[in-house]
Amino acid sequence: MQTTDINAALATPAARAALWTIGSLLVLVLLREARRVPKSLLALMASAFLDMVGLLMIVPLLPFYVQKHCGSGIEIMGFTLREGLLSGIVVSTFTVAQMATSPIWGRFSDRHGRRPALVIAMFASALAYLVFGFADSLWLLILSRFVQGAGGGTVGVIQAYVADTVPPEQRARALGWISAATNLGVAFGPVIGSLAVSLGKVHLTSGGVEPPLVLGEAAPGLVAAVLCLANMLFSWRCLSESNAQRSTKRSEVSAKNAMWDVLRKVQLPSSRLILTYAIAIGAFQGITGVLALFLGVRFGVDETTIGWFYMYIGAIAVFTRTLVLGRMVDRLGEARLSRIGLVTLACGILAIPLAQGLGSLAIAVALLPLGTAFTFPCVTSLLSRVIHKDERGLYMGLQQTYGGAARIIGPLFYGFAFDRLGVEVPFYVGAALVFATILLGRGLAQAAKPTATH
Numbered sequence: 394m395q396t397t398d399i400n401a402a403l404a405t406p407a408a409r410a411a412l413w414t415i416g417s418l419l420v421l422v423l424l425r426e427a428r429r430v431p432k433s434l435l436a437l438m439a440s441a442f443l444d445m446v447g448l449l450m451i452v453p454l455l456p457f458y459v460q461k462h463c464g465s466g467i468e469i470m471g472f473t474l475r476e477g478l479l480s481g482i483v484v485s486t487f488t489v490a491q492m493a494t495s496p497i498w499g500r501f502s503d504r505h506g507r508r509p510a511l512v513i514a515m516f517a518s519a520l521a522y523l524v525f526g527f528a529d530s531l532w533l534l535i536l537s538r539f540v541q542g543a544g545g546g547t548v549g550v551i552q553a554y555v556a557d558t559v560p561p562e563q564r565a566r567a568l569g570w571i572s573a574a575t576n577l578g579v580a581f582g583p584v585i586g587s588l589a590v591s592l593g594k595v596h597l598t599s600g601g602v603e604p605p606l607v608l609g610e611a612a613p614g615l616v617a618a619v620l621c622l623a624n625m626l627f628s629w630r631c632l633s634e635s636n637a638q639r640s641t642k643r644s645e646v647s648a649k650n651a652m653w654d655v656l657r658k659v660q661l662p663s664s665r666l667i668l669t670y671a672i673a674i675g676a677f678q679g680i681t682g683v684l685a686l687f688l689g690v691r692f693g694v695d696e697t698t699i700g701w702f703y704m705y706i707g708a709i710a711v712f713t714r715t716l717v718l719g720r721m722v723d724r725l726g727e728a729r730l731s732r733i734g735l736v737t738l739a740c741g742i743l744a745i746p747l748a749q750g751l752g753s754l755a756i757a758v759a760l761l762p763l764g765t766a767f768t769f770p771c772v773t774s775l776l777s778r779v780i781h782k783d784e785r786g787l788y789m790g791l792q793q794t795y796g797g798a799a800r801i802i803g804p805l806f807y808g809f810a811f812d813r814l815g816v817e818v819p820f821y822v823g824a825a826l827v828f829a830t831i832l833l834g835r836g837l838a839q840a841a842k843p844t845a846t847h
Contacts, residue, residue, distance in 0.1 A: 499790025526614020675799020
């Protein structure tokens with residue numbers, strides 16, 4: 394009865410009206426608060442929003458596409474891979490490519506500029522969406538995610554762009570604004586994706602032509618590809634280059650040495666910040682990989698209603714990052730607020746399997762965007778303070794590399810745990826890992842005081 398009630402509640406006109414009201418309020422809040430945003434960030438925010446709309450049109454649909462292409466599972470060398478683990482593999486393919494390319498994109502942007510790196514990556518994403526749109530097998534789904542991941546290694550470049558243009562004391566707030574724009578894309582992307590699914594069923598021919606011409610399952614991928622190409626043109630025309638004084642000298646720090654120093658020199662503030670980011674985002678991404686399946690098992694959510702959950706998460710993230718984050722940073726400081734965010738995120742992950750109805754589930758899910766809003770902008774801002782400006786792109790890329798490694802391990806393990814150990818186990822493990830990262834934050838407030846090199 395519980396699953397039927399919740400799924401039916403999400404499908405009611407009242408629920409849909411409430412969620413669309415939230416979406417409208419998001420736009421009004423951003424428009425009202427936009428006057429406080431530095432002009433140098435407005436174009437980057439618009440680009441980040443459009444990019445995330447395209448991505449989130451696809452991500453919530455992936456588990457359902459995996460189910461269609463593999464049924465109850467596939468057998469490899471006598472071992473059956475079920476839908477949970479297969480969904481984890483598809484999700485992780487993105488992060489494999491992202492992990493491999495993040496330091497490369499970061500170093501490329503340090504030497505050749507942030508804007509060229511971003512535009513090239515958007516073109517790769519457009520190709521990936523086309524592959525996704527016409528994929529007729531699990532392996533093509535995996536290929537599309539790999540190509541998109543190769544273009545998705547520029548998150549560190551975006552963060553470096555912000556650090557280039559914003560004073561140290563304002564970076565957490567500015568990164569929060571970028572995150573707000575991306576989370577607005579998180580809010581609207583899945584809903585647009587669901588509408589694109591419906592568009593795929595519309596007959597494009599008339600006059601009784603048989604069989605009728607329809608876009609079918611290609612519609613979400615095609616719409617996302619068009620959106621991505623438009624974003625690429627917009628970024629090339631409207632984004633200014635933030636790294637105008639980049640050095641042409643070869644850096645003494647290689648990407649390989651810097652990557653291993655994170656593990657060899659854990660006592661360094663930069664290493665602890667990168668590891669905190671990686672562990673927390675790995676747990677969050679791993680939970681996201683099985684969230685749709687868990688909600689389907691426990692609450693009867695399917696591809697027609699999952700988009701509303703993502704819209705709800707995105708709405709809270711946007712409100713928090715635009716209206717709350719800056720004030721909280723001014724009041725508590727980045728180091729303390731990041732610890733509060735970690736606790737909030739861990740509590741949200743832990744509370745999801747304990748939810749007994751729509752109300753308690755809504756509260757539990759709301760803690761996820763609150764926790765991430767307080768954690769990730771602050772951790773990234775602190776990292777930008779403790780590294781030299783000439784290595785900013787490299788270390789921001791390294792943060793994404795370690796985050797990518799965690800996002801590979803997380804979905805794979807949580808998918809396996811979902812299938813084999815119980816649908817609640819991934820949430821308990823994720824909460825424990827996030828709680829453990831709090832120990833890495835000791836002494837960071839002192840280490841991250843601004844200096845002339847930042």
